[in-house]
Amino acid sequence: MNSIRKNRITDTLFNYLGIASTMFGLIMLAIFITNILIDGIARIDWQFLTSLPSRKPERAGILTAWTGTAWILGLTAVFAIPLGVAAGIYLEEYGKKNKLGTIIEINITNLAGVPSIIYGLLGLEIFVRILHFGASLMAGAFTLALLILPIIIVATREAIRAVPSSLREASFGMGATKWQTIWHQVLPAASGGILTGIILSLSRAVGETAPLIVIGALAYVPFVAKTPLDEFTVLPMQIFNWTSRPQHGFIINAAAAIIILLVLTFIMNGIAIYLRNRWQKRVKW
Numbered sequence: 001m002n003s004i005r006k007n008r009i010t011d012t013l014f015n016y017l018g019i020a021s022t023m024f025g026l027i028m029l030a031i032f033i034t035n036i037l038i039d040g041i042a043r044i045d046w047q048f049l050t051s052l053p054s055r056k057p058e059r060a061g062i063l064t065a066w067t068g069t070a071w072i073l074g075l076t077a078v079f080a081i082p083l084g085v086a087a088g089i090y091l092e093e094y095g096k097k098n099k100l101g102t103i104i105e106i107n108i109t110n111l112a113g114v115p116s117i118i119y120g121l122l123g124l125e126i127f128v129r130i131l132h133f134g135a136s137l138m139a140g141a142f143t144l145a146l147l148i149l150p151i152i153i154v155a156t157r158e159a160i161r162a163v164p165s166s167l168r169e170a171s172f173g174m175g176a177t178k179w180q181t182i183w184h185q186v187l188p189a190a191s192g193g194i195l196t197g198i199i200l201s202l203s204r205a206v207g208e209t210a211p212l213i214v215i216g217a218l219a220y221v222p223f224v225a226k227t228p229l230d231e232f233t234v235l236p237m238q239i240f241n242w243t244s245r246p247q248h249g250f251i252i253n254a255a256a257a258i259i260i261l262l263v264l265t266f267i268m269n270g271i272a273i274y275l276r277n278r279w280q281k282r283v284k285w
Contacts, residue, residue: 033262040255048256053220053238057249062257064221065238068137069206069264071225072234075141076148076205081198084149088156088194093182105157112150119147120214128215135216136229143211148201155197159190196276203268207261209236235261 051061091108095101123143133139163186171181187194212234219241221233235257242254 036255036258036262039252040257040259043252043256044259048253052222052224057245057247057253060242060250060253062235062238062253062260064224065233065235065257066260067224068221068232069234071137071228071232072140072144072212073202073206075137075228076144077198077202079141080145080148080152080201083145084152084198084201085156085194087149088153088160089182089187091153092157092160093178093186108150108153112154115210116147116208117210117214119143120211122146123211123215133229135218135231137225137232138228139215140212140217140232140234141228143215144205144208147208147211148205151201151204152197155201156190156194159193159197160186162193163189192275192278196272199268199272199275203265203272206264206268207236209234209240212237235264 048061049066050063051059052063053065054060091101091104095104120143123139123146127133127139127142128135131139133142167185167189168181171185172178176184217237218231218233219237221231223230225232239254239257239261242250242257245251
C-alpha cells in the first residue's frame with residue numbers, strides 16, 4: 001500500500017510539474033509575441049515589403065530577404081521532395097528487411113537529429129568548394145535539401161507503413177503489378193501523411209540560419225536574386241543583421257520581419273495540421 005501511495009504521489013507531482021512548465025512556456029511565448037507585435041506591427045506596410053536594405057532604418061525593407069526565402073524554399077522543395085519520397089518508397093516497399101536495412105533505417109533516423117550547422121559544413125565543402133557554386137542560391141538550396149531529406153524519408157516511410165496490407169492484397173488480386181499498386185493505391189492512401197512531413201520539413205528549412213551562414217550567404221544584399229546562381233539573403237539572416245545594429249529603428253524592423261516569418265511558419269504548420277486531420281478522417285482502416 002505504501003509503495004502504491006508513493007507512486008501516486010510521484011505521478012501527481014510529475015503531472016503538476018508538467019502543467020507548470022507548460023504554463024510557464026506558454027506565458028513566456030505570449031509575452032514574446034506580444035512584445036514583437038507592439039514593436040513591429042506598425043512597421044509592416046507596402047514600403048517595408050518592397051524596399052531594398054538601407055543603412056537608414058526608416059528606409060530599409062525586406063524585399064531581398066523575402067524573395068531570397070521564396071527562392072530557397074522553392075529550390076529546396078524541387079531538390080528534396082522527389083528524392084526524399086522516392087527513397088522512402090524504395091526503403092519501405094522494395095528494400096530488404098535485413099541487418100543492412102536496419103542499419104540504414106537507424107542512420108536515416110539519426111540524421112534527422114544532426115545539428116544543422118553540420119549540414120552547413122558539408123554544404124560548404126561539397127557545393128561551395130568542390131562544385132564551385134559559391135555562396136549562391138543553389139548551394140543554399142542543396143544544403144537545406146540535405147538537411148530535410150531524412151525528415152521527408154522518415155515521414156514517407158511512416159505514412160506508407162500505415163497503409164494496411166489488405167489494400168495491397170486486394171490490388172494484387174485484381175492483377176495489378178507492384179508498382180501499379182504503389183502508384184494507384186498506396187501513395188494516394190498515404191498522401192496526407194507524406195504531405196504533412198514535407199510541409200513540416202520545409203517550415204524547418206524556412207527558419208534555418210546556421211547552414212546558410214556557414215556556406216557564405218550574405219546578411220546584406222542590395223539586389224534581388226534573379227537566377228539560382230545569384231548571391232542571396234533570407235529573412236532569418238536579415239533579422240539577425242538588424243538585431244545586431246545599435247539603432248532602435250533596426251530593432252523595430254527586426255520585430256516586423258519576425259512577425260512576417262512567424263506568420264509564414266504558422267501558415268505552413270497550419271496547412272500540415274489540416275492535411276493530417278483531413279487524411280485521418282478520410283482514411284479509416
